[in-house]
Amino acid sequence: xxxxxxxxxxxxxxxxxxxxxxxxxxxxxxxxxxxxxxxxxxxxxxxxxxxxxxxxxxxxxxxxxxxxxxxxxxxxxxxxxxxxxxxxxxxxxxxxxxxxxxxxxxxxxxxxxxxxxxxxxxxxxxxxxxxxxxxxxxxxxxxxxxxxxxxxxxxxxxxxxxxxxxxxxxxxxxxxxxxxxxxxxxxxxxxxxxxxxxxxxxxxxxxxxxxxxxxxxxxxxxxxxxxxxxxxxxxxxxxxxxxxxxxxxxxxxxxxxxxxxxxxxxxxxxxxxxxxxxxxxxxxxxxxxxxxxxxxxxxxxxxxxxxxxxxxxxxxxxxxxx
Amino acid sequence: xxxxxxxxxxxxxxxxxxxxxxxxxxxxxxxxxxxxxxxxxxxxxxxxxxxxxxxxxxxxxxxxxxxxxxxxxxxxxxxxxxxxxxxxxxxxxxxxxxxxxxxxxxxxxxxxxxxxxxxxxxxxxxxxxxxxxxxxxxxxxxxxxxxxxxxxxxxxxxxxxxxxxxxxxxxxxxxxxxxxxxxxxxxxxxxxxxxxxxxxxxxxxxxxxxxxxxxxxxxxxxxxxxxxxxxxxxxxxxxxxxxxxxxxxxxxxxxxxxxxxxxxxxxxxxxxxxxxxxxxxxxxxxxxxxxxxxxxxxxxxxxxxxxxxxxxxxxxxxxxxx
Numbered sequence: 001x002x003x004x005x006x007x008x009x010x011x012x013x014x015x016x017x018x019x020x021x022x023x024x025x026x027x028x029x030x031x032x033x034x035x036x037x038x039x040x041x042x043x044x045x046x047x048x049x050x051x052x053x054x055x056x057x058x059x060x061x062x063x064x065x066x067x068x069x070x071x072x073x074x075x076x077x078x079x080x081x082x083x084x085x086x087x088x089x090x091x092x093x094x095x096x097x098x099x100x101x102x103x104x105x106x107x108x109x110x111x112x113x114x115x116x117x118x119x120x121x122x123x124x125x126x127x128x129x130x131x132x133x134x135x136x137x138x139x140x141x142x143x144x145x146x147x148x149x150x151x152x153x154x155x156x157x158x159x160x161x162x163x164x165x166x167x168x169x170x171x172x173x174x175x176x177x178x179x180x181x182x183x184x185x186x187x188x189x190x191x192x193x194x195x196x197x198x199x200x201x202x203x204x205x206x207x208x209x210x211x212x213x214x215x216x217x218x219x220x221x222x223x224x225x226x227x228x229x230x231x232x233x234x235x236x237x238x239x240x241x242x243x244x245x246x247x248x249x250x251x252x253x254x255x256x257x258x259x260x261x262x263x264x265x266x267x268x269x270x271x272x273x274x275x276x277x278x279x280x281x282x283x284x285x286x287x288x289x290x291x292x293x294x295x296x297x298x299x300x301x302x303x304x305x306x307x308x309x310x311x312x313x314x315x316x317x318x319x320x321x322x
Numbered sequence: 323x324x325x326x327x328x329x330x331x332x333x334x335x336x337x338x339x340x341x342x343x344x345x346x347x348x349x350x351x352x353x354x355x356x357x358x359x360x361x362x363x364x365x366x367x368x369x370x371x372x373x374x375x376x377x378x379x380x381x382x383x384x385x386x387x388x389x390x391x392x393x394x395x396x397x398x399x400x401x402x403x404x405x406x407x408x409x410x411x412x413x414x415x416x417x418x419x420x421x422x423x424x425x426x427x428x429x430x431x432x433x434x435x436x437x438x439x440x441x442x443x444x445x446x447x448x449x450x451x452x453x454x455x456x457x458x459x460x461x462x463x464x465x466x467x468x469x470x471x472x473x474x475x476x477x478x479x480x481x482x483x484x485x486x487x488x489x490x491x492x493x494x495x496x497x498x499x500x501x502x503x504x505x506x507x508x509x510x511x512x513x514x515x516x517x518x519x520x521x522x523x524x525x526x527x528x529x530x531x532x533x534x535x536x537x538x539x540x541x542x543x544x545x546x547x548x549x550x551x552x553x554x555x556x557x558x559x560x561x562x563x564x565x566x567x568x569x570x571x572x573x574x575x576x577x578x579x580x581x582x583x584x585x586x587x588x589x590x591x592x593x594x595x596x597x598x599x600x601x602x603x604x605x606x607x608x609x610x611x612x613x614x615x616x617x618x619x620x621x622x623x624x625x626x627x628x629x630x631x632x633x634x635x636x637x638x639x640x641x642x643x644x
Binding site: 138141153219243248258 | 326344477502545563564569640
């Protein structure tokens with residue numbers, strides 16, 4: 001019996017620290033922002049912007065250097081930024097304000113030396129350090145939310161940004177909306193006795209890749225029940241006990257991945273062909289071999305930093321008595 | 323070292339099964355509903371409805387009997403139901419369809435023998451069995467979401483319900499929205515060495531009541547970081563390790579409570595008076611005595627079924643070596 005509630009048997013410490021998009025250290029304040037903080041931040045020389053067009057980030061890509069995702073205000077003008085809807089993300093540990101703004105310029109119409117890069121590529125191509133990538137997760141989630149809430153869902157009138165962009169309020173009926181985050185369960189379902197795990201592949205995956213099953217938590221559902229329901233729906237496998245393992249902000253457009261481990265109670269797979277192209281059991285050895293390919297062009301699992309990768313790795317590395 | 327990943331040291335098994343609103347056993351199908359299933363369910367004699375006006379449930383309250391929350395179709399007519407936006411929740415284990423509909427009648431204008439009761443009272447007054455209460459959590463979350471998405475957030479045009487009400491689509495720009503669930507962290511922050519826990523009271527609480535701190539997970543944030551940030555903001559206490567304990571659907575209007583246990587790394591409380599009226603440390607003995615009051619009129623903690631109550635109870639009951 002552990003001597004502390006916090007002594008879990010999980011390997012590698014807090015798994016949520018080891019996934020991509022989780023390195024944000026910004027001091028937020030979110031809905032407590034006073035109305036003068038955004039204009040103040042806009043006027044500061046040191047302020048940097050995430051400039052987003054559609055679902056892509058505008059990055060400065062000069063020569064062979066790593067592209068830069070945090071831009072200066074003077075760079076924005078040519079992108080037709082929607083400044084009214086600028087969001088104050090907060091301040092870095094050094095006191096610099098970080099802002100996010102959507103721009104109307106088309107991704108394929110950007111002047112040199114700028115490129116528009118989607119969130120998945122920003123992370124997979126390692127274009128940012130962990131802190132910046134974490135801040136960008138916040139930026140993209142908020143910008144995509146704001147874009148989907150230009151009009152009031154109650155009455156259809158225009159909404160106005162308040163509290164540094166953290167609240168949007170209807171100009172007609174005063175209905176207020178707050179940022180949206182969609183909880184998703186992603187689960188490593190395991191058969192402990194036979195040391196194997198359940199994974200599937202979506203038709204959208206690169207050839208040969210498998211990953212954990214996943215799905216949105218439903219209204220009026222616990223996390224554990226979501227794991228059992230989604231696994232049953234997608235694979236036909238019944239799940240008993242469920243254990244939390246890690247979480248990950250997933251800013252495409254604004255999800256929270258909740259990484260769980262589920263206990264398989266049945267054996268025979270009948271997968272849902274609307275969602276999956278294949279679903280099967282993998283041994284520890286197979287999974288280990290697949291993880292070894294994950295940095296290459298023929299990756300058979302999601303890359304390090306993906307919560308599915310973390311679940312696979314930690315299942316294999318879990319301390320065992322037997 | 324445990325012999326199974328699923329052997330955690332938590333007392334009382336899966337804590338999420340022991341909280342209110344978690345007993346839903348409906349077979350959903352959610353966005354996979356075909357368009358003919360809702361009209362088919364509407365026409366069946368056995369179908370029952372949750373009829374909601376504003377944020378309250380219309381219940382049939384005859385004499386001394388427990389009010390009934392699932393109504394027949396013929397009862398709805400007098401409530402001016404918005405039938406176009408009816409939501410098919412799914413089917414019970416017995417095959418009955420359960421539906422949810424918002425009604426335009428005012429709560430104070432209901433004919434005998436109907437009453438409109440808010441979600442918190444439905445649960446606190448034990449007006450439903452666990453399964454029905456779970457289905458009602460799904461119903462209220464979906465109805466409140468649909469009410470806030472009558473118009474398209476992108477262009478302001480009217481939205482139409484599809485897939486049994488599980489998807490709303492813009493009649494003009496085709497933008498689609500899906501049900502919203504807001505993840506909230508609620509945390510028992512503990513000082514293991516001194517066997518005490520951190521709780522606060524909001525000005526809205528009944529006199530003498532304390533509970534766990536809580537707050538929305540921010541865009542671009544892990545669950546663990548949300549626990550550390552919210553605890554620091556609300557109480558000034560720094561949190562180190564964080565452990566997941568339970569989740570609870572909270573349909574007011576559509577949250578997912580994520581119950582966590584946090585390790586206090588500091589001692590001195592400086593609470594945020596914008597959110598709290600008091601915040602302090604409680605010993606095991608004090609907490610135990612407070613829990614004993616929770617069913618009475620002078621409850622000092624939330625009632626059994628509240629996830630905060632569960633966190634307090636399980637902290638006290640956690641197996642200890644020392």
